[in-house]
Amino acid sequence: MSAELLSRALVAKLRRSTLRPYEDGRRRLETDTRALLCLLTCLFVSAAATTAVPSVDPGKSLRVYFVDVEGGQATLFVTPEGNSLLIDTGWPGNNGRDADRIVAAAHDAGIQKIDYVLITHYHDDHVGGAPQLAAKIPIGTFIDHSENREPGAQKLYDAYKVLLDSGKYKRLVAKPGDLLPIKGMRAEVISSDGAVISTPLPGAGQPNPTCNDFNPPDDKTENPRSLGTLFTFGKLRILDLGDLTANKEKELMCPINRIGKIDIFIASHHGFNQSDSAALVHGIAPRVAIVDNGEKKGGSPSVLDIIKSSPGIVGMWQLHYSQEAGDAHNAPAGFIANLQGPDAGNYLKVMAQPDGSFAVFNSRTKETKTYSAPQ
Numbered sequence: 001m002s003a004e005l006l007s008r009a010l011v012a013k014l015r016r017s018t019l020r021p022y023e024d025g026r027r028r029l030e031t032d033t034r035a036l037l038c039l040l041t042c043l044f045v046s047a048a049a050t051t052a053v054p055s056v057d058p059g060k061s062l063r064v065y066f067v068d069v070e071g072g073q074a075t076l077f078v079t080p081e082g083n084s085l086l087i088d089t090g091w092p093g094n095n096g097r098d099a100d101r102i103v104a105a106a107h108d109a110g111i112q113k114i115d116y117v118l119i120t121h122y123h124d125d126h127v128g129g130a131p132q133l134a135a136k137i138p139i140g141t142f143i144d145h146s147e148n149r150e151p152g153a154q155k156l157y158d159a160y161k162v163l164l165d166s167g168k169y170k171r172l173v174a175k176p177g178d179l180l181p182i183k184g185m186r187a188e189v190i191s192s193d194g195a196v197i198s199t200p201l202p203g204a205g206q207p208n209p210t211c212n213d214f215n216p217p218d219d220k221t222e223n224p225r226s227l228g229t230l231f232t233f234g235k236l237r238i239l240d241l242g243d244l245t246a247n248k249e250k251e252l253m254c255p256i257n258r259i260g261k262i263d264i265f266i267a268s269h270h271g272f273n274q275s276d277s278a279a280l281v282h283g284i285a286p287r288v289a290i291v292d293n294g295e296k297k298g299g300s301p302s303v304l305d306i307i308k309s310s311p312g313i314v315g316m317w318q319l320h321y322s323q324e325a326g327d328a329h330n331a332p333a334g335f336i337a338n339l340q341g342p343d344a345g346n347y348l349k350v351m352a353q354p355d356g357s358f359a360v361f362n363s364r365t366k367e368t369k370t371y372s373a374p375q
Helices: 003-016 033-051 094-108 130-134 151-165 246-253 278-284 301-308
Strands: 018-021 027-030 062-066 075-078 084-087 114-118 139-144 170-173 186-192 228-233 236-240 264-266 288-291 315-320 336-338 348-352 358-362 367-371
Touching (some): 075 094, 094 130, 114 130, 130 151, 139 151, 246 278, 278 301, 288 301, 315 358
Parallel strands (some): 084 114, 114 139, 236 264, 288 315
Antiparallel strands (some): 062 075, 062 348, 075 084, 186 228, 228 236, 348 358, 358 367
């Protein structure tokens, strides 16, 4: 019985109590004491069970910051040991806005250096902020997929290459199947430079029924060359594929699912409809998806609908309300960090435990929603 129903039962019991006169004319309130005490005890237990939430131990949690870089990507992982990996650096320009927000997230996590910066690909909303970031916080190693392959992105790659050639940083070129050297979690490369893992991961390999009539077009940009990574923290699995496009999703997911099931899916390509096919999203069946879209970039209605209809989904979070998607397709307001209006820079933060439980904090609402470990 719920706390609300127990409360109603208690009130009804009190109303049914009878008033009987004493022989001397005084009156007393007669109540069934045992039943009343039972109701009170049950009410207390029920209320405690209703409000109980999975605990988050800061000392043992993996923290993941989804920094608002207005439709780009900047996702900061900080392990319980204090090791850090940043996926992408946001946009160039804007008076260093994105670098400032990333540094603020790092300081909130209690770190003064970023050990690894992973560049998924060489578009301006992913690598553009690297020079500004490097000027504001120490960086250990850059990780990327190798050389730029898109002529239109060469200027951005050249600016990034200046950093690499300075001799101040190490560089790691990652290939599918590689394990990244960050301590405190497992980080396995799923895609890089147009290639994807060739064999299923442990526990994966099942036929994918959503592959029927799935024939996406080829893409010649840097997007399908995105460096994608599967992060494993205890029992928790987090997938980030950068801006990997649907043609590469098909290679990963059809005819068999090479990845398996995921707990948290960082939506590809900011939730843009060139990515996030049903073959991928429904195949990995995430419990929660986080979309790092901008108000006018990403957050395509069809993608948000694919996520919300995915089997096993219990929550979809967005960095911004998508103007294109409108109320019919966006997540509820409490699951969105930035509603329509002036730039506020609100972020989302995941705090995860090794048992697979985690919580999502919305810096706009100052509220946290918890997700229990899977049974």
